[in-house]
Amino acid sequence: MEEQEIWKNVLGDIELQISKPNFLTWLKNSQLVGLNKKEGVVMVGLPNNFAKEWVKSRYHKLILTSIRNLDGSIKNIDYVVINSSHVGIDDKKITPTPERGTPQSSLIDVKVDPKTNLNPKYSLKNYIVGSSNELATAAAQAIIKNIGKKYNPLFIYGGVGLGKTHLLQATGNEIINHYKGSVSVLYISSEKFINDVVWALRNKRTDDMKKKYRDIDVLIIDDIQFIGGKAATEQEFFYTFNTLYENNKQIIISSDRPPTAIPTLEERLRSRFEGGMIADITYPDYEMRLAILKTKAQNQSIFIEDSILEQIASKVQRNMRELEGVFNKVVFYEQYKNQKIDSKKLDEIIGEAIQITPKNITAGDIIRIVAEFFEVPMADMTNKSRKQEIVEPRQIAMFLMRDVLKLSFPHIGEKLGKRDHTTAIHACEKISQEATRNPSLNQKIMLIKERLYKV
Amino acid sequence: MKLIILRTNLLEALGSVERAIGENVNLPILKNFLMRASGGGVEFISTNLEIAVERKTAGKVIEEGEATIPFSIFNSIIRNLGTERITIEREKDKIMVSSDNYESVIQDEDPKEFPIIPRIADVSRFLKVKAERLRDILRNISLSVQYSAIRPEISGVYLSQLNGVLSFVGTDGFRLSEIMVGENDFSSTMEDFSLIIPLRTVQEAVRMFNGVEDLSVFTDSNQILFESENEKIISRIIDGSFPDYKSVIPKDFKTTVSLDKNEFLNSLKLVSAFSGKANDVSLKTGENGKFLEISASDATLGKNVYKIPAKVKGDDFAVVFNWRYLLDGLKMYRGDEIDFRVSLDKPAAITSPREPQMVYIVMPIKG
Numbered sequence: 001m002e003e004q005e006i007w008k009n010v011l012g013d014i015e016l017q018i019s020k021p022n023f024l025t026w027l028k029n030s031q032l033v034g035l036n037k038k039e040g041v042v043m044v045g046l047p048n049n050f051a052k053e054w055v056k057s058r059y060h061k062l063i064l065t066s067i068r069n070l071d072g073s074i075k076n077i078d079y080v081v082i083n084s085s086h087v088g089i090d091d092k093k094i095t096p097t098p099e100r101g102t103p104q105s106s107l108i109d110v111k112v113d114p115k116t117n118l119n120p121k122y123s124l125k126n127y128i129v130g131s132s133n134e135l136a137t138a139a140a141q142a143i144i145k146n147i148g149k150k151y152n153p154l155f156i157y158g159g160v161g162l163g164k165t166h167l168l169q170a171t172g173n174e175i176i177n178h179y180k181g182s183v184s185v186l187y188i189s190s191e192k193f194i195n196d197v198v199w200a201l202r203n204k205r206t207d208d209m210k211k212k213y214r215d216i217d218v219l220i221i222d223d224i225q226f227i228g229g230k231a232a233t234e235q236e237f238f239y240t241f242n243t244l245y246e247n248n249k250q251i252i253i254s255s256d257r258p259p260t261a262i263p264t265l266e267e268r269l270r271s272r273f274e275g276g277m278i279a280d281i282t283y284p285d286y287e288m289r290l291a292i293l294k295t296k297a298q299n300q301s302i303f304i305e306d307s308i309l310e311q312i313a314s315k316v317q318r319n320m321r322e323l324e325g326v327f328n329k330v331v332f333y334e335q336y337k338n339q340k341i342d343s344k345k346l347d348e349i350i351g352e353a354i355q356i357t358p359k360n361i362t363a364g365d366i367i368r369i370v371a372e373f374f375e376v377p378m379a380d381m382t383n384k385s386r387k388q389e390i391v392e393p394r395q396i397a398m399f400l401m402r403d404v405l406k407l408s409f410p411h412i413g414e415k416l417g418k419r420d421h422t423t424a425i426h427a428c429e430k431i432s433q434e435a436t437r438n439p440s441l442n443q444k445i446m447l448i449k450e451r452l453y454k455v
Numbered sequence: 456m457k458l459i460i461l462r463t464n465l466l467e468a469l470g471s472v473e474r475a476i477g478e479n480v481n482l483p484i485l486k487n488f489l490m491r492a493s494g495g496g497v498e499f500i501s502t503n504l505e506i507a508v509e510r511k512t513a514g515k516v517i518e519e520g521e522a523t524i525p526f527s528i529f530n531s532i533i534r535n536l537g538t539e540r541i542t543i544e545r546e547k548d549k550i551m552v553s554s555d556n557y558e559s560v561i562q563d564e565d566p567k568e569f570p571i572i573p574r575i576a577d578v579s580r581f582l583k584v585k586a587e588r589l590r591d592i593l594r595n596i597s598l599s600v601q602y603s604a605i606r607p608e609i610s611g612v613y614l615s616q617l618n619g620v621l622s623f624v625g626t627d628g629f630r631l632s633e634i635m636v637g638e639n640d641f642s643s644t645m646e647d648f649s650l651i652i653p654l655r656t657v658q659e660a661v662r663m664f665n666g667v668e669d670l671s672v673f674t675d676s677n678q679i680l681f682e683s684e685n686e687k688i689i690s691r692i693i694d695g696s697f698p699d700y701k702s703v704i705p706k707d708f709k710t711t712v713s714l715d716k717n718e719f720l721n722s723l724k725l726v727s728a729f730s731g732k733a734n735d736v737s738l739k740t741g742e743n744g745k746f747l748e749i750s751a752s753d754a755t756l757g758k759n760v761y762k763i764p765a766k767v768k769g770d771d772f773a774v775v776f777n778w779r780y781l782l783d784g785l786k787m788y789r790g791d792e793i794d795f796r797v798s799l800d801k802p803a804a805i806t807s808p809r810e811p812q813m814v815y816i817v818m819p820i821k822g
Contacts, residue, residue: 021482025479048505049573050504081691
C-alpha cells in the first residue's frame with residue numbers, strides 16, 4: 001500500500017473513534033512523512049507543537065492499533081512538527097496591510113531594475129518560439145547583435161497576451177547581458193512616457209526630460225498605441241525618436257495593431273514606424289501552446305500528465321494569460337489540494353478561468369463579421385450563390401455559430417439562407433477538420449473570433 | 456482543588472493569561488484557562504495553539520488539583536468583586552468562587568481536555584538578557600515589521616547570535632532596523648543560532664514582561680520560550696530563511712546630515728500636516744550646508760516648509776520619504792544626536808554617533 005494511502009485509512013479509522021472537533025483540531029492536517037519498514041517506525045508530521053503533544057499523549061495507542069491493522073510490521077510511531085508556511089490567523093488582526101499603489105520603493109527584492117525598468121524574469125531562454133512569433137523573435141535577435149543598424153525601429157504588434165512584453169523585456173535583458181552593461185537600455189510603457197511629458201510640461205522641465213530620453217542607446221516603448229491622439233506627447237516622442245534615430249540608437253516599439261491601424265497616430269510618426277521592420281505576433285498554434293505549458297511545468301518542476309496539458313492547450317486558445325491562469329489553477333489543485341484532475345474537473349476550471357461571455361453575440365453578428373473579414377457582401381452570405389469565394393466564409397460562419405453560440409444545425413441552416421441542416425453539419429465538420437490541418441485557416445478563425453469578442 | 460487567593464494576585468495573573476485566550480470553533484475549551492494548584496503555588500495557563508502563556512502566583516492551596524475556567528466570565532467576576540480574599544473550589548464539574556458575601560457556581564470543562572503545553576526539552580542552553588533592555592529592543596524593532604501572508608519569513612523579528620553579538624532585525628520590505636547587543640549585555644550558553652520570532656509573539660512578550668528583572672530565552676528547532684521568574688510565553692518560530700539583510704545596508708553614503716533628534720521629530724510631525732496619502736515629505740539640503748529643509752505640499756490643502764539647523768557634509772540632495780517611517784526610525788534612539796545619511800535613490804539611514812549598535816534603513820519614495 002502507498003504510504004499516503006495507509007495514512008488516509010488510519011485517519012478514516014480514527015475519525016470514527018474520536019469526536020469531530022478533536023479530529024479537526026488535532027489530526028486534520030497531519031501527514032505521513034516517513035516510513036522505515038526495516039525498523040518498523042512510522043513518522044507522522046503534525047502542524048504544530050500543541051498537536052504533537054496532544055496526539056502523542058492521547059491518540060498514540062489509537063493510531064498504533066489502527067496502523068498495525070493495516071501493516072503488522074510497524075512497531076512504533078515518531079511524531080514530528082512539520083513547519084508549514086502557515087502563519088497564525090490571529091496575526092492578521094494586528095496590522096492592516098499597507099496601502100497599495102504608493103510609490104514607496106522597497107528595500108529587499110527589488111525585482112525591477114530601476115535604471116532600465118527591466119524585469120530580469122523575462123529572458124529569451126524562456127520565450128517559446130513558434131510559427132506565430134518567429135519573425136518577431138528573429139528580428140529581436142538580429143538587433144541584439146547589431147544595435148541600431150539592422151532593423152531600426154523594430155515595430156512589433158500583436159493581440160493581448162501573446163507575449164509582446166515578454167519579447168520586448170527579454171530583448172532588453174539580452175542586450176544588457178550581451179554588452180555587459182556598456183549599453184544603456186530603457187524600457188517604458190507609453191503611459192509612463194505620457195506621464196513624463198505631462199510632468200515636464202507642468203514643471204517646465206522639458207530639458208531634463210529630453211536629456212533623460214536622448215542619452216539612451218536602446219529605447220523600448222511598450223503599447224505605443226496609447227500615445228495616439230495626444231498631440232504634445234506625440235510631438236515629444238517624435239523629437240526623441242528623431243534624435244535617437246539620427247544617432248543610430250536602437251528603438252523597439254510594440255503595439256496591439258500595425259501602425260496603419262492606429263487611427264489617431266500622426267502621419268509623420270506612422271511613416272517613421274513603417275521605415276524600419278514591422279513584425280507581428282499572432283495567436284500561437286496548438287503545438288506551441290502545448291510547448292509553453294510543458295516548459296512551464298518543467299521550470300516549476302511540477303509533474304502534470306500530458307493528457308491534461310494537451311487538453312488545456314486544445315481548449316484555451318485565445319490568450320496566453322488565460323492559458324497561464326488555467327495552468328496555475330491546475331497546479332494549485334494538484335499540489336495544494338491533492339486533487340487529481342480529470343477531464344471533467346478540467347472543464348470546470350477552464351470554464352471558471354475563461355469567462356467567455358458571448359453575451360451580445362448573435363448569429364447576425366457572426367454573419368456580419370465574417371462577411372467583413374472576407375470582404376464579401378453580407379447579402380451573398382445568405383443567398384444561393386455557390387461561388388468559391390463565398391462558400392468558405394459561409395462555412396466558417398456556420399462553424400462559428402455552432403462553436404461559439406452552440407446553435408442547432410437546422411437553426412444554422414435557417415439563418416444562412418434557409419439551407420438544409422445537413423449542409424450545416426457538413427460545413428462544421430469540414431471546417432473543424434480543416435482547421436487542425438491547415439494553420440492559415442485556423443489563423444483566420446482566430447482572428448475572426450478576436451473581432452467577434454471585441455463587439 | 457481548593458485554594459484561597461488575593462484579588463490583586465488574581466488580577467495580575469488574569470492579565471497575563473488573557474493574551475493567549477483563543478477563539479476556536481472546533482475547540483471551545485481554548486476560551487478557558489487552566490488553573491493548577493500545587494505545593495508551589497497557583498499556575499494559570501492559556502493557549503490559542505499559536506502561543507501559550509503560563510503565569511505563577513502565590514496563593515494558599517488547601518487541596519491540590521486542576522480546573523479549566525471560562526476566562527471572560529471569571530474575569531468579570533473578579534474585576535467587580537470588592538473583597539480581597541477569594542476562595543476558589545472545584546468539585547466534580549463545578550467551580551465555586553466565593554468571598555465573604557458572594558458566591559457563584561461556574562460550569563467547568565474537564566481539565567484533561569485542555570491542550571498540553573509543549574516544552575523545550577533542553578533547558579541547559581539558554582540566553583539571559585535584562586528584561587527592560589529586551590523589551591525596549593523588541594518594541595523598537597517590531598515597529599519595522601508588518602504581518603505579510605505572502606512573505607511569512609519577514610513577518611517577525613529575526614534574532615541571531617554570531618561571534619558573541621546578538622542582533623535583532625526587523626523589516627517590512629520598505630525599511631529595516633537592526634539593534635545589536637554586545638557581549639557584556641547578555642549571557643548565553645548557546646552556540647551561534649538564528650531564528651525568526653513571529654510578530655504577535657514579540658508584541659505579547661513586550662506587553663507581558665513589564666517590571667521584570669531578568670529574562671531567559673530558550674529555543675529548540677521549532678519553538679521559542681521567554682521565561683521570567685513567574686511568567687512564560689512559548690511560541691512556535693517562523694520556518695523560513697530571513698533575507699540577507701546585511702547586503703541591504705549601504706556601507707557609505709553621499710551625504711551625512713547631523714541634527715538634533717527632537718527637532719527633526721517635531722518638524723516631521725508639523726510638516727506632515729500637509730502630506731498626501733503616501734505620507735510623503737520632501738527633505739532637501741539648504742544652501743551652504745547649514746540646514747535641512749523639510750516640506751510637504753498637497754494640491755488641495757496647501758504647503759509648508761520647515762528649516763532645521765543642521766551640519767551637512769557631502770552632496771546636496773532632495774529626496775522624498777514617508778514621514779511615518781522616518782519617525783519610527785528616530786524613536787529608536789535615546790540620545791539627541793542623529794545622523795541622517797542619504798544617497799540619491801538608494802536606501803537612506805538614520806544612525807547616531809553615540810549609539811553605534813543600532814541602525815535604521817529606509818527607502819525613499821520615488822519622485
